[in-house]
Amino acid sequence: MSINWLRFVSPSLKKPPLFHLCHLPPPPPSSSAVIVAMSYDKELAAAKKAASLAARLCQKVQKALLQSDVQSKNDKSPVTVADYGSQALVSFVLQQEFPDNFSLVAEEDSKDLRKDGGQEIVERITKLVNDSLTIDGSYNVTLSTEDILRAIDNGRSEGGSQGRHWVLDPIDGTKGFLRGDQYAIALALLDGGKVVLGVLACPNLPLTSLSDAGQHSPNNKVGCLFFAVVGGGTYMQPLDGSSAVKVQVSAVENPEEASFFESYEAAHSMHDLSSLIAQKLGVKAPPVRIDSQAKYGALSRGDGAIYLRLPHKGYREKIWDHAAGCIVVSEAGGVVTDAAGQPLDFSKGKYLDLDTGIIVTNQKLMPLLFNAVRKSIQEKASSL
Numbered sequence: 001m002s003i004n005w006l007r008f009v010s011p012s013l014k015k016p017p018l019f020h021l022c023h024l025p026p027p028p029p030s031s032s033a034v035i036v037a038m039s040y041d042k043e044l045a046a047a048k049k050a051a052s053l054a055a056r057l058c059q060k061v062q063k064a065l066l067q068s069d070v071q072s073k074n075d076k077s078p079v080t081v082a083d084y085g086s087q088a089l090v091s092f093v094l095q096q097e098f099p100d101n102f103s104l105v106a107e108e109d110s111k112d113l114r115k116d117g118g119q120e121i122v123e124r125i126t127k128l129v130n131d132s133l134t135i136d137g138s139y140n141v142t143l144s145t146e147d148i149l150r151a152i153d154n155g156r157s158e159g160g161s162q163g164r165h166w167v168l169d170p171i172d173g174t175k176g177f178l179r180g181d182q183y184a185i186a187l188a189l190l191d192g193g194k195v196v197l198g199v200l201a202c203p204n205l206p207l208t209s210l211s212d213a214g215q216h217s218p219n220n221k222v223g224c225l226f227f228a229v230v231g232g233g234t235y236m237q238p239l240d241g242s243s244a245v246k247v248q249v250s251a252v253e254n255p256e257e258a259s260f261f262e263s264y265e266a267a268h269s270m271h272d273l274s275s276l277i278a279q280k281l282g283v284k285a286p287p288v289r290i291d292s293q294a295k296y297g298a299l300s301r302g303d304g305a306i307y308l309r310l311p312h313k314g315y316r317e318k319i320w321d322h323a324a325g326c327i328v329v330s331e332a333g334g335v336v337t338d339a340a341g342q343p344l345d346f347s348k349g350k351y352l353d354l355d356t357g358i359i360v361t362n363q364k365l366m367p368l369l370f371n372a373v374r375k376s377i378q379e380k381a382s383s384l
């Protein structure tokens, strides 16, 4: 495997790492903090509603997934009727709520659906979306197949540093979704290039900690909704709508007591490099491998203390894979940086301007983690 980690990391290491959050740090508790958090109330309510309805649609599909529900994209990654349905639904709901100022950067587009033979799958998606929109009397509409295709394509905005843009991953962790494992509906709002709001619906995530021995008991309910507004903290509530609780990242200071998350898919993150980092830190617990931004959600409530994402050389991270998760963790007191210690920059369009990996932990552990990441990357590069 040819990895050029050292070359990517060295120039930035001349600068001291910033350990910044992915948006402005929370202001001190004062009346201005309340005003900042309050100003996105309508957006937060709409985002929670859209993500919860989309989660219901995905749950229904996951329970009865047909082979014909799955397609393969140009890059060979999978996409399902639920990915398209979730994107159409969230796009429709947000456009209804904000008709005058609507811009959405989302993962999917309708190109493959418009090809010959796509009509049947579009009809199935249309039925799913109409059923989900009307299920609890939320909307009294019947969308046509063309409405659905248009709603999907309304996610074609490029984002950027000016104005407001919604950022959507309609199903993050499609491979986990297909396996019956973890996935998330991840929705964030950018304002002036900063993430100001994030919602993560994780339909299969247990309500109690992943480190809890009883998490696999039949009585342990699943389905979590995490949400955060800049300056307002992070909250979690059951997807069934009962009341929300404020969450905080783990306070662990001793890395020997920390446990870490990484992708289930080895192709998405170098497991050998993360185990080298864990070894240097003295982490004792084995890695927790789960799909999707459910990792950010679990970390925000202290289920584990570290998330390492170290993709293979050349992979370009997309903003929808991190925007919601980043604010959910940082508002819960965590820190999200790239592997050079720089904050993630969501203002550059669809891609994050980095290729050295993403590291997430609490404020106390970050300096130790950063050093272990730097040393491990150098060791790996020099051993090649």
Ligand SMILES: Nc1ncnc2c1ncn2[C@@H]1O[C@H](COP(=O)(O)O)[C@@H](OP(=O)(O)O)[C@H]1O
Residues within 6 Å of the ligand: 077, 107, 169, 171, 172, 173, 174, 175, 176, 263, 264, 265, 267, 268, 269, 290, 291, 292, 293, 311, 312, 315, 318, 321
């Ligand atoms: N080679 C690769 N390296 C890193 N990430 C990749 C990848 N191929 C796909 N991904 C991204 O990894 C995401 C899933 O992350 P995780 O590994 O944490 O479950 C995918 O999101 P989608 O499932 O939305 O396509 C996809 O964007």
Ligand SMILES: [Mg+2]
Residues within 6 Å of the ligand: 077, 078, 107, 174
């Ligand atoms: Mg995908």
Ligand SMILES: [Mg+2]
Residues within 6 Å of the ligand: 169, 171, 172, 173, 320, 321
């Ligand atoms: Mg994704």
Ligand SMILES: [Mg+2]
Residues within 6 Å of the ligand: 083, 107, 169, 170, 171, 172, 173, 174
């Ligand atoms: Mg996706």
